[in-house]
Amino acid sequence: xxxxxxxxxxxxxxxxxxxxxxxFTAIAPCSLxxxxxxxxxxxxxxxSSCELKSHPDxxxxxxxxxNFVDFVAFESPQLVSRAHSAYFFCIPSENKATFxxxxxxxxxxxxxxxxxxxxxxxxxxxxxxxxxxxxxNSTNGALQYSKEAxxxxxxxxxxxxxxxAQYPGTYDLVASSFAITERPSxxxxxGLSDNAFVSNGLLTLKWLAQDPEGSNVTYxxxxxxxxxxxxxIYEGPLTEFTLKSLDYGTQYFWQVEAIDNYGASSxxxxxxxxxxxxxxxxxxxxxxxxxxxxxxxxxxxxxxxxSASISIYSEFGDLVWQRTLDNLPSxxxxxxxxxxxxxxxxxxxxxxxxxxKKLYGSKEDKDTCRLLIMK
Numbered sequence: 001x002x003x004x005x006x007x008x009x010x011x012x013x014x015x016x017x018x019x020x021x022x023x024f025t026a027i028a029p030c031s032l033x034x035x036x037x038x039x040x041x042x043x044x045x046x047x048s049s050c051e052l053k054s055h056p057d058x059x060x061x062x063x064x065x066x067n068f069v070d071f072v073a074f075e076s077p078q079l080v081s082r083a084h085s086a087y088f089f090c091i092p093s094e095n096k097a098t099f100x101x102x103x104x105x106x107x108x109x110x111x112x113x114x115x116x117x118x119x120x121x122x123x124x125x126x127x128x129x130x131x132x133x134x135x136x137n138s139t140n141g142a143l144q145y146s147k148e149a150x151x152x153x154x155x156x157x158x159x160x161x162x163x164x165a166q167y168p169g170t171y172d173l174v175a176s177s178f179a180i181t182e183r184p185s186x187x188x189x190x191g192l193s194d195n196a197f198v199s200n201g202l203l204t205l206k207w208l209a210q211d212p213e214g215s216n217v218t219y220x221x222x223x224x225x226x227x228x229x230x231x232x233i234y235e236g237p238l239t240e241f242t243l244k245s246l247d248y249g250t251q252y253f254w255q256v257e258a259i260d261n262y263g264a265s266s267x268x269x270x271x272x273x274x275x276x277x278x279x280x281x282x283x284x285x286x287x288x289x290x291x292x293x294x295x296x297x298x299x300x301x302x303x304x305x306x307s308a309s310i311s312i313y314s315e316f317g318d319l320v321w322q323r324t325l326d327n328l329p330s331x332x333x334x335x336x337x338x339x340x341x342x343x344x345x346x347x348x349x350x351x352x353x354x355x356x357k358k359l360y361g362s363k364e365d366k367d368t369c370r371l372l373i374m375k
Contacts, residue, residue: 079105079162079171080116086176089262100146101160109164116145120158151180153213179262182212187268199299199332200246200275208239209258220257227253227270244329249277281367282356288372291339291346298335302328306360313353339373347373
């Protein structure tokens with residue numbers, strides 16, 4: 001009678017006796033509410049509260065005297081797990097590609113011969129390669145396996161697989177990917193020369209790096225006043241960035257990171273430049289200069305955002321070159337001048353006057369400086 005009462009509480013559970021208690025089988029999820037009982041089933045006597053609970057591979061009937069795990073698995077045990085992120089990349093000039101995993105089995109079964117293994121293939125190829133991983137060590141109940149491989153650059157797919165004598169079939173992890181690549185290299189600073197002395201109004205940083213595989217490169221630009229605390233101010237495919245309205249008389253640092261399509265990256269060296277201090281009037285540098293080999297920079301200090309008209313006259317008062325520059329930011333701006341007239345002819349040796357009209361809406365300021373050409 002007592003046995004029938006317990007069976008009624010179980011509901012969908014089928015508790016049967018083959019020879020001893022090991023024949024108990026849970027055929028569907030259910031719960032056995034705790035009750036005080038004295039049960040005699042073949043050779044086993046139980047006198048405790050009983051509880052039916054979920055187990056990694058099915059259900060477990062637990063009493064005060066024994067734990068019994070049935071052999072009808074409702075969930076597959078997780079035999080292998082990656083010892084690294086699902087997607088990874090390898091730099092062959094730095095390290096070989098390494099496949100590694102952790103093998104765990106709640107019953108303590110070791111992998112069958114030839115397992116665990118990795119199967120990998122190059123993206124777009126039907127040819128697959130299988131490698132048996134080598135045992136390395138055991139940590140916290142997990143067996144660790146790994147294998148190195150020499151591979152050519154490209155994108156690959158892979159999955160891990162394992163089985164043992166007690167496990168039907170194979171346990172396969174879902175396929176993921178990895179890349180064999182080289183880091184971008186060959187950084188070139190195409191803009192401000194290192195340690196340059198420049199204006200603070202408007203200047204452009206330029207750079208370039210090469211990817212050994214020829215893929216597109218993404219750049220991150222880091223910038224700041226402290227070389228050890230640079231902040232990212234740009235990320236994208238462009239190879240230049242314009243800075244506006246920097247502080248007067250300040251040293252700045254910048255560095256570029258290049259990243260290939262697979263995520264491998266490298267850093268350029270750190271470059272620096274210093275902005276000029278506050279100026280009282282416009283000037284140009286270098287001065288004198290040789291138009292055949294060099295250019296001069298006309299420095300214009302704008303008290304606020306506006307535009308400027310720059311006119312260059314000969315010693316006789318003839319207008320030889322003129323430009324209007326719109327949308328100039330407040331602060332010091334530099335305008336590059338190559339020493340030619342408006343027709344493109346190089347000017348003769350001599351002294352020239354540069355007249356600068358700064359326009360701020362209805363307000364206008366005027367400034368001048370002298371250019372000296374020596375060839």
